[in-house]
Amino acid sequence: MTGLTHLDGAGAARMVDVGAKPATAREATAAGRITLSPEALALVRDATAKKGDVLAVARVAGIMAAKRTAELIPLCHPLPLTRVAIELTLLADGVEVTATCATTGPTGVEMEALTAASVALLTIYDMVKAVDRHMVIDNVRVLAKSGGKSGDWQAP
Numbered sequence: 001m002t003g004l005t006h007l008d009g010a011g012a013a014r015m016v017d018v019g020a021k022p023a024t025a026r027e028a029t030a031a032g033r034i035t036l037s038p039e040a041l042a043l044v045r046d047a048t049a050k051k052g053d054v055l056a057v058a059r060v061a062g063i064m065a066a067k068r069t070a071e072l073i074p075l076c077h078p079l080p081l082t083r084v085a086i087e088l089t090l091l092a093d094g095v096e097v098t099a100t101c102a103t104t105g106p107t108g109v110e111m112e113a114l115t116a117a118s119v120a121l122l123t124i125y126d127m128v129k130a131v132d133r134h135m136v137i138d139n140v141r142v143l144a145k146s147g148g149k150s151g152d153w154q155a156p
Contacts, residue, residue, distance in 0.1 A: 018077060021106035026147030027083075028101055030113035032140030034121050035094040040132035044124065045090055054127045055088045058097070062086040062120030066101050066112040076111050079103045084112070086120055094135075097121050098143070110142050 005016045036044065043049040051057070063084045070078035083102040088095055099116035101109040121137045129135070144154040 016075070016077075016107075018106040021149075023105050024147045025104050026102065026108050026145070028108060028110040028113040028145040029098060029143045030110065030117045030141065031096060031098040031143050032117045032121050033091070033094055033096045033138060034124050035136045035138070036124075036128065037132040037134065040128040040135065041090075041094065043128055043131060044095060049127050050130070051127045054124055055095075057127060058088060058095075058120040058123040059086045061123040062097065062099055062116040065119030066099065066116035069112045069115040072115060073111055077105075077107050079105050079107070079109060079112065081109070081112060084116060086116060088120070095121075095124055097124075108145055108148050110145055114140065114142060 044054045047053040047055070063086060065072075066084040067081060070076045081101055081103050083100070085100045087098040087100075089098070097117045097120045099113045099120065101112040101116060103109050103112075118137075118140055121140070125135050125137065141155065144152075146152045
């Protein structure tokens, strides 16, 4: 099997050896959204959910998740993150989460950004699920990455 770095010649999963790769500044941004009912959105917007300030908790959850990505995704390397920023934008029908992660290291931080955005979205779901069981999390994707051998990339 060629082209897939996490598979060996026999097709077995393996962790890529990044030991010989130079440490470079790397950054990645990922985003996603959650659609909420008007009632649930009001609780989020007004910080009146029974479980507390939804956006504040989602921000902390996203930061914590980025730092634990290697524990959640089996073949990810643990990375010394130098920055994790979570932006939460209220929309007319939900919330958009944008997560940016940075490090100086031998491998990228796309998985950390995706994990941060996903867990922040899941936290919003958890905190208002008693009010809205029809929430939809969607469009989770990498928006941009920089650094490393492949250079900069931005979603179209």
